[in-house]
Amino acid sequence: MITQEYFDSEVRRIIAAAISEDVGDGDHSSLACIPENARGKAKLLVKDKGIIGGVNFAKKVFAYIDKSLRIDVLIEDGTEVTFGDIVMYVEGPSQSILKAERTVLNAMQRMSAIATKTRLYVNLVKGTKTKILDTRKTTPGIRVLEKWAVKIGGGENHRFALYDMIMLKDNHIDFAGGITKAIETTKQYLRETGKDLQIMVEARNLIEVEEILRNDGVYRILLDNFDYEDTRKAVKLIGDKCLIESSGNINETTIRHYAECGVNYISCGALTHSVHNMDLSLKAVN
Known part of the structure; x- marks a missing residue:
């Protein structure tokens, strides 16, 4: 089986590739209309039901984008969730939150689906x-x-x-x-x-x-x-x-x-x- 060192390096590679793919030379939508010093807060909202997956991955993505972002996790990986649940809050520079948004959601949506099906089979x-x-x-x-x-x-x-x-x-x-x-x-x-x-x-x-x-x-x-x-x-x-x-x-x-x-x-x-x-x-x- 793979080592923890290899696992960690693969996660870093995936994050770097995903951000490069999504952001390129800049998130121009955010750069165009949100001041650089603007701060904000967002919640990760569940609009489905199943087993949440990817919370710890999301934390790594936010940290990769901006280590000043503050994450408040309410629901941990492997927990059963339903419509309306709030998994986490993220707070800090608004541009950083938006830059990480799509990578976090894409990964968590897929990981949650896999975790949900696996739990069913288990x-x-x-x-x-x-x-x-x-x-x-x-x-x-x-x-x-x-x-x-x-x-x-x-x-x-x-x-x-x-x-x-x-x-x-x-x-x-x-x-x-x-x-x-x-x-x-x-x-x-x-x-x-x-x-x-x-x-x-x-x-x-x-x-x-x-x-x-x-x-x-x-x-x-x-x-x-x-x-x-x-x-x-x-x-x-x-x-x-x-x-x-x-x-x-x-x-x-x-x-x-x-x-x-x-x-x-x-x-x-x-x-x-x-x-x-x-x-x-x-x-x-x-």
Whole structure:
């Protein structure tokens, strides 16, 4: 998994890129009509319901724009909110507040949507041993924020990217010449490079599960698009030999059934690729 140092550097990069994209050579709307020394106060208003996400990110954006801005947080990340709630107040130079506004809102609306969907899925499997994972199906350039939002919602992060876990999916297996060949060459690669990476292998059916189990060194098996019956059979076959993950078009209707099959994890791309942004706004306080 990624280090805190890398996480922090990615957040800084995202903020810098977002402000560069949005502000360019200046917020000329504000520069044109608001005096440089004008001060103001604004509230971040919820116009929806769900789980709020991105509060701590917003604080970092405001600090990046102007360290003199004062933030008064009323509702923390991961809290359930509803229409009319005020998440925070920000006070200071009016031009600075407006310069940060769109980056704060865009990020928080998306992060809140992801946190809300994640919390729903986590609640649906409550009482089972199954944990909810995200995937790499994220928006290019802001993966850190989207995976952060999953954590806020109570889920867990899968591998962050291609470099922090070996994941042998169907195409890797087919290109490598089969499951056993893919695992053997992977273990050889890790020995030669000295890399300490866990190996995860995707199975498309029970026959492939059995072949994976004949190979040592596999940390987790991914059951891809298995039905309930085959998932239960796979869980029985695998036992405690390695961890088990289910994935593939799992939704609100089916997720509890898969969890009750006994899998350790369910990964859902929908947590990040199929959400409807929460409606938030930043309004001046007179």
